[in-house]
Amino acid sequence: MIAIQTLLITLLVIVARCHTMFGTSLVNRPIVLGAMTGLIMGNFTQGVIMGATLELAYVGAVSIGAYIPPDMVSGTILGTAFAIEAGMGPETALALSYPIAAARQAIGTLGTPLDLWFLHRCDKYAAAGDVKKFEREYWLTGFIPKLIFVPITPLAFYFGSDAVVSLINMLPKFIIDGIGIAGGLLPALGFAMLAQMIMNRKVVVFFFLGFFFVKLLGVGTTGVAIFAVILAVVLVGIEKNMSNIQKVANTRGDFDEF
Incomplete structure (x- = not known):
């Protein structure tokens, strides 16, 4: 067995x-x-x-x-x-x-030295323009060090x-x-x-928002995921509208004095 x-x-x-x-x-x-x-x-x-x-x-x-x-x-x-x-x-x-x-x-x-040896051979055949030998060494680079x-x-x-x-x-x-x-x-x-x-300043607030929903409000992970999708759609829409407004403002900027 x-x-x-x-x-x-x-x-x-x-x-x-x-x-x-x-x-x-x-x-x-x-x-x-x-x-x-x-x-x-x-x-x-x-x-x-x-x-x-x-x-x-x-x-x-x-x-x-x-x-x-x-x-x-x-x-x-x-x-x-x-x-x-x-x-x-x-x-x-x-x-x-x-x-x-x-x-x-x-x-x-x-196996790293073996990887490097095959990669240098790939570079050699690529520089020489030998496509068939390059393909062969490329496949060997991917398989041989792993299979060993x-x-x-x-x-x-x-x-x-x-x-x-x-x-x-x-x-x-x-x-x-x-x-x-x-x-x-x-x-x-x-x-x-x-x-x-x-994690960065832009996304950390969403991390704590999800933690708040789960721990303090008792919302399940499915509910949090649905809310996250809705929030993402809303934020993308707001960002898109702000971008369009900015484009319009930039287009009309040269004529504001009139």
Whole structure:
């Protein structure tokens, strides 16, 4: 059974690694990988729950500039698989996911020299105008460095599943409770990472407005979303009207003295 699960996880990792092959498909996101891992492990419902929980934690894990976030593919798949195997909940998947993701990302940096070597070959053939060789090196740049490290995740599952499950079952209750508390904090960390990227003086007021509606008025998330759409339409309309007024004012500016 574990051999078949390992094979399916290998295929899942390959699909997740190649998620940009035909555009940004987002199949590498935890909300997708968690559900697929749950299906492989025979507990689709828990996979969906764990994937959604991990999505909250990784919502701000976006590569910007030189920053490379933890590897959420390995973290999600292994964290979900180990938690389901141990009969634990999403808080355990969260607690396992981040260390795994950080370790896998550190290992992945070893492939950077290979990436650069292929990219320099792309530059060489582009400068020479050799389209066919450029296309070949372009595809190799995308696939080879990723596929080299694909076996890490399924091998970690195959050889580490029993060890991790045994370790979790040996943990005392207070550690399990601590994992649950830490798991509850990690989604907040994910939102904080996202807020750090997008928060500024123009949008911060809407953040607190949404918080006010939910916490003080008891409005559900669906109601807040509907209100946000209405507010966005109104504000865009106001901005458009102000822009038209400004254009008219600028057009008539030269004739004001008459």
